[in-house]
Amino acid sequence: MFGNGEAVTHSACSNGSVQTVNGNLEEKLDELRLLMGKVDGDPLRIVGVGAGAWGSVFTAMLQEAYGGLREKVLIRIWRRPGRTVDRALAKHLFEVINSREDVLRRLIRRCAYLKYVEGRLGDRVLYADEILKDGFCLNMIDTPLCPLKVVTNLQEAVWDADIVINGLPSTETREVFEEISKYWKERITVPAIISLAKGVEAELGPEPRIITPTLMINQATGVPIENILYLGGPNIASEIYNKEYANARICGAEKWRKPLAKFLRQPHFIVWDNGDLVTHEVMGGLKNVYAIGAGMVAALTNESATSKSVYFAHCTSEMIFITHLLAEEPERLAGPLLADTYVTLLKGRNAWYGQKLAKGELSLEMGDSIKGKGTIQGVSAVKAFYELLSQSSLNVLNPEENELVAPVELCPILKMLYKILIIRESPVEAILQALRDETMNDPRDRIEIAQSHVFYRPSLLGHQP
């Protein structure tokens, strides 16, 4: 099966004229409005739920692109009220503001500057939702965004939304969308939901399988899976907002994924579409598992490129092995999955977390939600994948010992990460021991094991057997 080639898209900046910019963007917006049945005078309502770095950037990019077309689209973001900005962060924020002339001018013009002076001096407590209105995301203070419409009441935010962007960590997705479903009881139209969440959970009964954020949303709200899509790809949110060239992939049913890919695409943010929702969403979670280990290795070996490559060889072979359990045609994931892994290992929150643990600057007792960084999704994903792959009902043949073993026995890095992060019986340094175990197989052997047997278990992703 061929994926569809993207048709040539007219570049909004190709002739540099304002008219073309307006015409092209408005045209894309109109197409989406038409598809959703919006008539004149009835704006398309897009809501970002959750204000982590990527959720905030995503919403801000939409606001910047389409916010000028006020009669046709309204964009807002929900976050919980009450989160305070501590003194050190307020000081840093003040420095950021004063170092950016454009930001400083904007705040002065909107009569919104003096509260930051007061925050800097400790005379006033700032809150995350109020600074977000001015474009400051608590997890990404160094990268000011455009001003956003921030709503702290969930019902008010989502009750009439046409498109909801799930920017929550997976660990909060079910809870928040269960609340959202109360407000949607009497809805007539069915909204479209795009999820950015990368974490996963494992469900062990009646049979072991992975629960993805899109499935959580489907279960919580009853919105058909056809209307729920996953947007994945490597993303360093601040770089994407700063117009670094990036690729992403929107996965889901054909009805929505193509028009949404077109709508979301920008000159520096290319969005491809793909029909395989579940596998891409799961792989998005899997790479975060190994990103934590990569950070540990980088810190413990003082950024040794050679040690990083040893780690990469082993973790990619484990990931490939796991994809053979989860996907019917896993080879198709090899390139994109590993490329996403590349950036996740190189720079990202999960790798950063692994580095901090290894340097002793963070400890496990502090939990996996870090101030200034957000939720480290890889931690819960380690638990999910480990528990899933430990089930004896999934046993595979270990070719060395010629006996049946749980799949996790062939994934020494995953096992070690579980011991370090979850049951905490091993120190961070143990990740190096796992790598340097002379009895560890050539990672190519693991790939050959995966490819020489039929391992695919449709039930793991809830597919019909």
Place this chain on the structure above:
Amino acid sequence: MVGSIMGVVHNGYSNGSVGVQNCNGVEEKLDCLRRLIGKGDGDPLRIVSVGAGAWGSVFAALLQDTYGQFRDKIQIRIWRRAGRAVDRATAEHLFEVINSREDVLRRLIRRCAYLKYVEARLGDRTLFADEILKDGFCLNMIDTPLCPLKVVTNLQEAVWDADIVVNGLPSTETREIFEEISKYWKERITVPIIISLSKGIEAALEPVPHIITPTKMINQATRVPMENILYLGGPNIASEIYNKEYANARICGAEKWRKALAKFLRQPHFIVWDNSDLVTHEVMGGLKNVYAIGAGMVAALTNESATSKSVYFAHCTSEMIFITHLLAEEPEKLAGPLLADTYVTLLKGRNAWYGQMLAKGQLRPDMGDSISGKGMIQGVSAVEAFFELLSQSSLNVLHPEENKPVAPVELCPILKTLYKILISREQSSQAILKALRDENLNDPRERIEIAQSHVFYKPSLLGQP
């Protein structure tokens, strides 16, 4: 076919004791190899490294450090050409390195070898690469002093009685040197073993287009049977390996020698696996250097943007996977190890460094691909080789979008762009970003799907029937 799995290797350091037991572990490995090669008492095993680039020098030094103490059983030497002068700036830097390392300084004083470096520092004397190499200084790796080495500048004297020859030459010199070596081997009774470290390749277009690998060049030049020629590949940053960073490598070739040599070469921080697929691994070693140059360009042009690097990685890995489908019968088996090797080659290495320097304007393509202080940039000749090979119409594949036959290179936009920058020189380094940002560029996953959905394998490309 499952690749063979290494048995547990006795760790020479496992009991931590210094002395007879520890030495016996190493001596035992040496004795095993000597027996296999048929060396009697009083007849030392003679190992020669040919070529003194960074990796060739480190390889010889690792062997010398490990086995050099057994003077009656083994002799290790390295050949390099005479006459290469060390320029003044390098001599000054070398003097700084020596004086900053107490162990090195003491060693030179003890061997009455120090004062020539003072003279060179002052400009009163010209040093030569071969004389400094005796003291352990490789011209391509001045910052990492090695152990003293036995350096021979006469090729006949170096190789005439060698049992094992390690090819540390660039591929562009391999054929020429081994043709000369074959003159000195005309009357040999025993057949030597040759281990090649070289990663470059050539393309031959007659009688059918195919790749010439360094091991094939050696075979053609010397008539040593392929059974005795092996390739050692893997990610290697030579200075890191010498500094005991943990590294993996793979020795590929006939079963008779590869297992014994893997065991002999293996050290606590240098794990060597064995593999029978000589040709494919050798070619892939060359392929990754092609894309490493582009990675360096992207890194420099985007100020080390992780997001842009990941976009590049997604596209270059999909091109590499596409190319492996032309070259290998079971290309998926290469996916993990190939990409892991690529990871380090893109991250840090001579070819990536070269790409960065070109992009910053500090080097130009017309300065050639041999850089003082760095050695040969193998990726440049590999770009030409792969481009020429994949441009042959006799290899046409079906272009899925336009539904017509095209040369394979048309589906490899990065390779084409690198050719235009480095070989035909009709474009500047910025073209690499343009190629990445072309909105018509397909999702890299589509390239992989194209490769996997057709039978592309062309045995003739690797000289097989």
